[in-house]
Amino acid sequence: MQSQDVAPRPAPGSGSAADPVVDVEQAEAALVEHYPRLARIAYLVLPPGLGRGRRVLTAHALTQRALPRGRTATPVIPAQSAGREGDPGYAFVRLQVVRTALEAGLPLKRRAWPKRSQLPPLLPQVWGLRLFPRSGGADELALDQRLSAMSGPARAAWVLRGLEKLPDGDVRELLTAAGVADVDAALDEAAGTEDAYALLDSPEFDPCSLQARPTDLMRRRQHMKAALAAAAAVAVCGALFGMPGDGWGPDGAAAPPYAQNPATQAALNPALLLKVPAAAWESSARTDFSVWPARGGLTGDSALLRRALAVWARPGESVQVSATPGTPSGGPSGPPQLLYAGIVDNARVVLLYDGLRIVRYAEPRDGTKGAALDFARVDGADRAEAGAVVLGRADGNIRYLTAPWVTKAAERDLLKPSAGAMDLTLTGGATAPMAGPAQSGACTSWNVLQLTDASGTRLLTDLGELVPARLTTGRPGSVKDASGAGALRAWAPYACSLGAMRSSGVRSVNAWAYASQPLPDTGGAADWVCTRAETWQGGGERVLAQFHTPGSTYGAVAAKAENVPACGAKDPQVLAGVLWKSGTGSWYLLAAGSRGTSSISATGGVTGSARGNLLAVKAEQGGRAELKGTLEDGRAVSGLR
Numbered sequence: 230m231q232s233q234d235v236a237p238r239p240a241p242g243s244g245s246a247a248d249p250v251v252d253v254e255q256a257e258a259a260l261v262e263h264y265p266r267l268a269r270i271a272y273l274v275l276p277p278g279l280g281r282g283r284r285v286l287t288a289h290a291l292t293q294r295a296l297p298r299g300r301t302a303t304p305v306i307p308a309q310s311a312g313r314e315g316d317p318g319y320a321f322v323r324l325q326v327v328r329t330a331l332e333a334g335l336p337l338k339r340r341a342w343p344k345r346s347q348l349p350p351l352l353p354q355v356w357g358l359r360l361f362p363r364s365g366g367a368d369e370l371a372l373d374q375r376l377s378a379m380s381g382p383a384r385a386a387w388v389l390r391g392l393e394k395l396p397d398g399d400v401r402e403l404l405t406a407a408g409v410a411d412v413d414a415a416l417d418e419a420a421g422t423e424d425a426y427a428l429l430d431s432p433e434f435d436p437c438s439l440q441a442r443p444t445d446l447m448r449r450r451q452h453m454k455a456a457l458a459a460a461a462a463v464a465v466c467g468a469l470f471g472m473p474g475d476g477w478g479p480d481g482a483a484a485p486p487y488a489q490n491p492a493t494q495a496a497l498n499p500a501l502l503l504k505v506p507a508a509a510w511e512s513s514a515r516t517d518f519s520v521w522p523a524r525g526g527l528t529g530d531s532a533l534l535r536r537a538l539a540v541w542a543r544p545g546e547s548v549q550v551s552a553t554p555g556t557p558s559g560g561p562s563g564p565p566q567l568l569y570a571g572i573v574d575n576a577r578v579v580l581l582y583d584g585l586r587i588v589r590y591a592e593p594r595d596g597t598k599g600a601a602l603d604f605a606r607v608d609g610a611d612r613a614e615a616g617a618v619v620l621g622r623a624d625g626n627i628r629y630l631t632a633p634w635v636t637k638a639a640e641r642d643l644l645k646p647s648a649g650a651m652d653l654t655l656t657g658g659a660t661a662p663m664a665g666p667a668q669s670g671a672c673t674s675w676n677v678l679q680l681t682d683a684s685g686t687r688l689l690t691d692l693g694e695l696v697p698a699r700l701t702t703g704r705p706g707s708v709k710d711a712s713g714a715g716a717l718r719a720w721a722p723y724a725c726s727l728g729a730m731r732s733s734g735v736r737s738v739n740a741w742a743y744a745s746q747p748l749p750d751t752g753g754a755a756d757w758v759c760t761r762a763e764t765w766q767g768g769g770e771r772v773l774a775q776f777h778t779p780g781s782t783y784g785a786v787a788a789k790a791e792n793v794p795a796c797g798a799k800d801p802q803v804l805a806g807v808l809w810k811s812g813t814g815s816w817y818l819l820a821a822g823s824r825g826t827s828s829i830s831a832t833g834g835v836t837g838s839a840r841g842n843l844l845a846v847k848a849e850q851g852g853r854a855e856l857k858g859t860l861e862d863g864r865a866v867s868g869l870r
Contacts, residue, residue, distance in 0.1 A: 251321045256296050259318035265437045266392075267326050268292045272362075272436040273388045273429070274330035277377035285360050285436045287333060295325035323393075327385050328407040334381040360439045362432060366870060367786075369433035372425045382415035390419065391426035424851070497542055499534035501564040502581075510633050516612040518568070518582045522633055524657050525571025525578075533570060536597065537579040537590035544602050552604035553694050553734035555766025556586060569630050573621040573659075580618060580630065584608070587618055587695050605695035606734065606765040613687050613710060614736060616680045617660075619695050626662035627691055629678060633658065637681040640664070641688070642674050643700075643724035644782075646717035650679050665691050672725035672783075686712040688720075690738070692731045698762070699737040705761070705801040708739050722777045722784040723760055729789075730771055734764045741796065743803055744821035746843050750811035753779040757787075757821040759796040759803045772796050774805030774869050776819070788869035795869060796823075804829065804858045804868045808848060820844040820868065822858045829858045 260267065271288035279287065376384055382404060389400045397416060404412045432438050495501050502523075510520035527533055542560035544550050552558045561583050568587075569580040572594065579590040585608045592600040607615070617629040631638055639650035640663040654661040666675045677690045678697060687710040689697035701708040702716045711720055720740050727738060744757040755778045762771045771791050775784035787807040794800035806820030818835045826842035835854035837846030848854075856868030 251297060251317050253297055255318040256322050257318075259316050260292070260295060260322045263319055263322075264292065265435070267295070267322060268436045269429075269434060270323065270388055270392060271326050271330045273376065273392070273434055274327060274334075274381065274385045276334040276381065277373055279333075281362060282360060285362065285439065288330075288436045291329045291333065292322075292326055294329065295322040297321065324403060324406055327389075327403065331381045331385060331407060331409065362435055363438060363440055368425075369428055369431050372428050373433070375422060375425070379418055380415065382409045382412070383418035385409070386412075386415045387419035387422060388429070391423070392429045496561040496563050496565070497535075497538045498564065499531045499538060502534060502538075503564055503566040504528070505566065507633070516632075516634065517610045517615045518587065518607060519566065519584070520633070521566075521568050521582070521615075523567040523569070524630070524659075525569040527570040527572065527577060527579075528567060530570060533577055533592075534567070534579060536592070536600075537570075537581065538565075540590055540600060540602055541581070541588055547598065547600070549599075549601040550604075551602075553606055553732070553765065554769060555734055555764070556604045556606040558604050568618070569620065569659075571659075573628055574623045576621060578620055580620075582607075589619070589695055591621070603695055607696055608765070610696075612682075612684065613699050614696070616682075616687065616699075617678060617689055617697055619691065619697070620659060622665065623662070625665055625668070627665045628662050629660045629697070631655065631658050631660060631680060632682070634682045635680050636683070639679040639681075641677055641679045641717075643677050643688070643690070643717070643720055644673070644675050646714065646721045653678075666727065667725070672728065675724035675727065685710065688712065690727055692727065692733075692735050694732060694734070696765075698727075698730075698735040701737055701739045702741070703739065704741055704743075705739065705796060706798040708741075711740070719758075722756075722782065723758055723773075723775055725783055726760060726773055726775060726786060729773065729786075730762045733762070733769055733771065734766055735762045735771075736765045738762045743796075743823040744842060746819060746821050746845070748778065748809075748811065748819075749817050749845050750813045750815060755779070755809075755819070756784075757805065758784060759805075759823075761796045763797075768792060770797065772803075772869065774803060776805075776807045776809075778809075790869050793869075795866075802826070802858075802860065802866050804856055804866050806831070806844070806854065806856050806868055808850070808852060810850075816848045816850050816852070818844070818846045818848040818852065818854055820856055822866070825861050826858050826866070827861045829856065831856055 268288050271291045272284055275284045275287055277284070376387070379387065385404060385407070386400055389395045389403060390397070395403070400416065401412045404415060409415060504523040505520060507522040509522065510516065513520045538561070540548055550558060565581045565583040565588070568582055569578065571578060575594050576591045577594060581588045581590070585606065587605045587607050589603040590600065612634070615632055616635060617631045620628040620630050629638070635655070638653040638655055638660050640653055641650040642648055653663055663678065664676045667673065675690070677688045677700065679686060679688055688700040690700055691697050700711040700720065702711050702719050703709050709716070711717065719742060723740055730738065739761050741759045742756055743759050745754045746757060747754050755776060758775045758777065760773045760775065764770060769792060772789065772793055772795055773786050774788040776787045777784040785807065788805040796803045802823050802825065804820065804822040804826065806818055809817050809819050811817060818831055818837070820829050820831065820843070822829055822842040824842065828838065828840050829842065829844040830838035831844065831846060831854040833854045834852040835846055835848040837844065839845070858866040858868070860866060
């Protein structure tokens with residue numbers, strides 16, 4: 230968090246006798262009338278480093294605490310001429326909001342009692358939910374990053390200029406009254422961002438228009454179970470102390486609480502682990518993880534297997550536990566299937582499968598400190614999706630355990646479709662290490678795993694989870710594995726966009742070229758491609774509409790959405806637009822819909838319409854438009870945002 234140059238708060242009652250007097254009723258009326266605006270000011274001035282959820286609650290808390298405790302005199306407040314600014318009550322609560330929001334961004338000092346505004350708000354609180362504003366577009370994200378780089382006084386100056394429309398003289402007086410020591414420095418730092426004032430009314434910065442998501446459900450459930458268990462123990466102990474003699478009360482046929490469940494005990498017995506024969510997959514009607522044989526050099530190490538099962542059932546505090554979204558992390562309900570136990574680089578690794586999840590246990594070769602436990606949901610996997618599991622990652626490299634039906638493995642750079650594939654040695658189903666996809670910085674390569682079996686060739690990409698995601702191409706509902714020269718060329722410009730889908734439980738990603746659009750002025754045609762990531766949990770799907778011009782290495786993300794049916798098998802329709810600058814320097818709004826779109830219209834900052842599934846309208850730089858489309862069957866579709 231950046232330090233801020235804020236002077237001490239003026240003492241109460243320091244205003245002159247000529248200052249207007251504001252009582253509680255007048256301030257409350259102003260606060261209620263202008264509450265959304267005041268909360269937005271607080272949200273924008275607060276440090277973005279607090280996180281969106283805490284900023285929302287803190288903004289509401291500071292706004293609600295802005296009322297005076299009794300009749301009081303305001304300092305000299307500028308712009309008391311007309312309208313909202315002519316209300317001394319509004320001027321007073323606005324000053325209080327700005328002052329406390331600046332105080333909330335001050336760094337905590339040692340051996341000093343923090344101000345109330347610097348602490349997490351006691352109220353308001355929402356149990357079991359995370360609240361945050363609706364997500365904006367790329368412009369709002371860029372603005373939020375610019376604001377985070379400013380100091381608190383500079384953010385306040387920028388907000389007062391852009392949102393409140395105050396001239397610099399009035400901003401200077403208000404910041405001085407709020408306790409800012411170096412107002413001129415704040416005004417200078419806030420200069421040069423006038424082009425973004427229009428974004429201040431965006432829902433991205435509105436703490437009164439919120440989305441709700443649950444908090445960590447598994448942790449809450451664990452805490453609730455622990456609390457219930459503790460309460461039950463206290464109740465039982467109290468009952469025992471109050472009973473004569475030393476017997477239990479009559480509970481019918483129920484076992485005593487300390488009895489051990491046989492099924493649970495069987496699940497923790499390494500001797501009962503299911504080990505599938507090596508050739509079982511050849512005669513089985515199923516081709517998923519259930520027919521994988523047990524492989525690796527440590528499948529007979531009972532001590533290792535016992536530790537893996539015990540940690541799965543009761544992970545200790547030192548165990549690093551991770552799970553893909555929608556994957557339960559509880560213990561096994563019965564003896565699981567052993568897929569692998571062996572040495573991988575500098576770790577002992579065990580892979581287990583219980584019909585719903587793949588579980589990976591790893592511990593250092595020289596001890597058990599630093600053990601890790603990873604969960605991935607894989608229910609309903611088919612032959613293509615059950616092709617490989619991550620054995621280990623080290624120094625940017627990945628080793629996979631492949632399915633028993635895989636005959637050949639290779640490494641391929643998705644950005645270089647004509648470069649060919651490099652064969653990977655298979656040893657007992659485990660691949661030699663291959664370089665993983667780019668993690669950070671410039672995306673100059675995206676390495677994927679290419680697997681070959683009797684049914685064909687397919688590509689899998691690592692997205693930071695146990696099970697790699699399958700890559701496909703084609704119209705939703707009739708997709709095919711990304712194999713062959715055409716599919717490789719289709720994926721190449723969009724490979725780097727896969728980084729936006731990491732760690733979200735992705736099952737497969739499809740790339741679909743849904744339109745080709747002639748470019749104005751320069752000639753040539755641009756491709757519109759929709760990439761859609763499906764997840765194992767059946768929710769949280771991510772859709773990107775991308776725009777690729779001739780000669781460009783990468784596609785540009787024009788729109789994105791989550792949890793929508795667009796570009797999927799249930800609703801293959803998609804509509805998106807982008808502002809584009811031609812070779813002659815003219816700006817255009819280009820938009821394209823999928824096959825079956827009969828017309829497209831644009832409203833807002835750019836207006837225009839066209840029949841068919843393509844739209845090209847002259848526009849101004851920075852223009853914003855709302856897209857609407859009509860399908861041939863009369864149904865309306867909205868543009869992705």
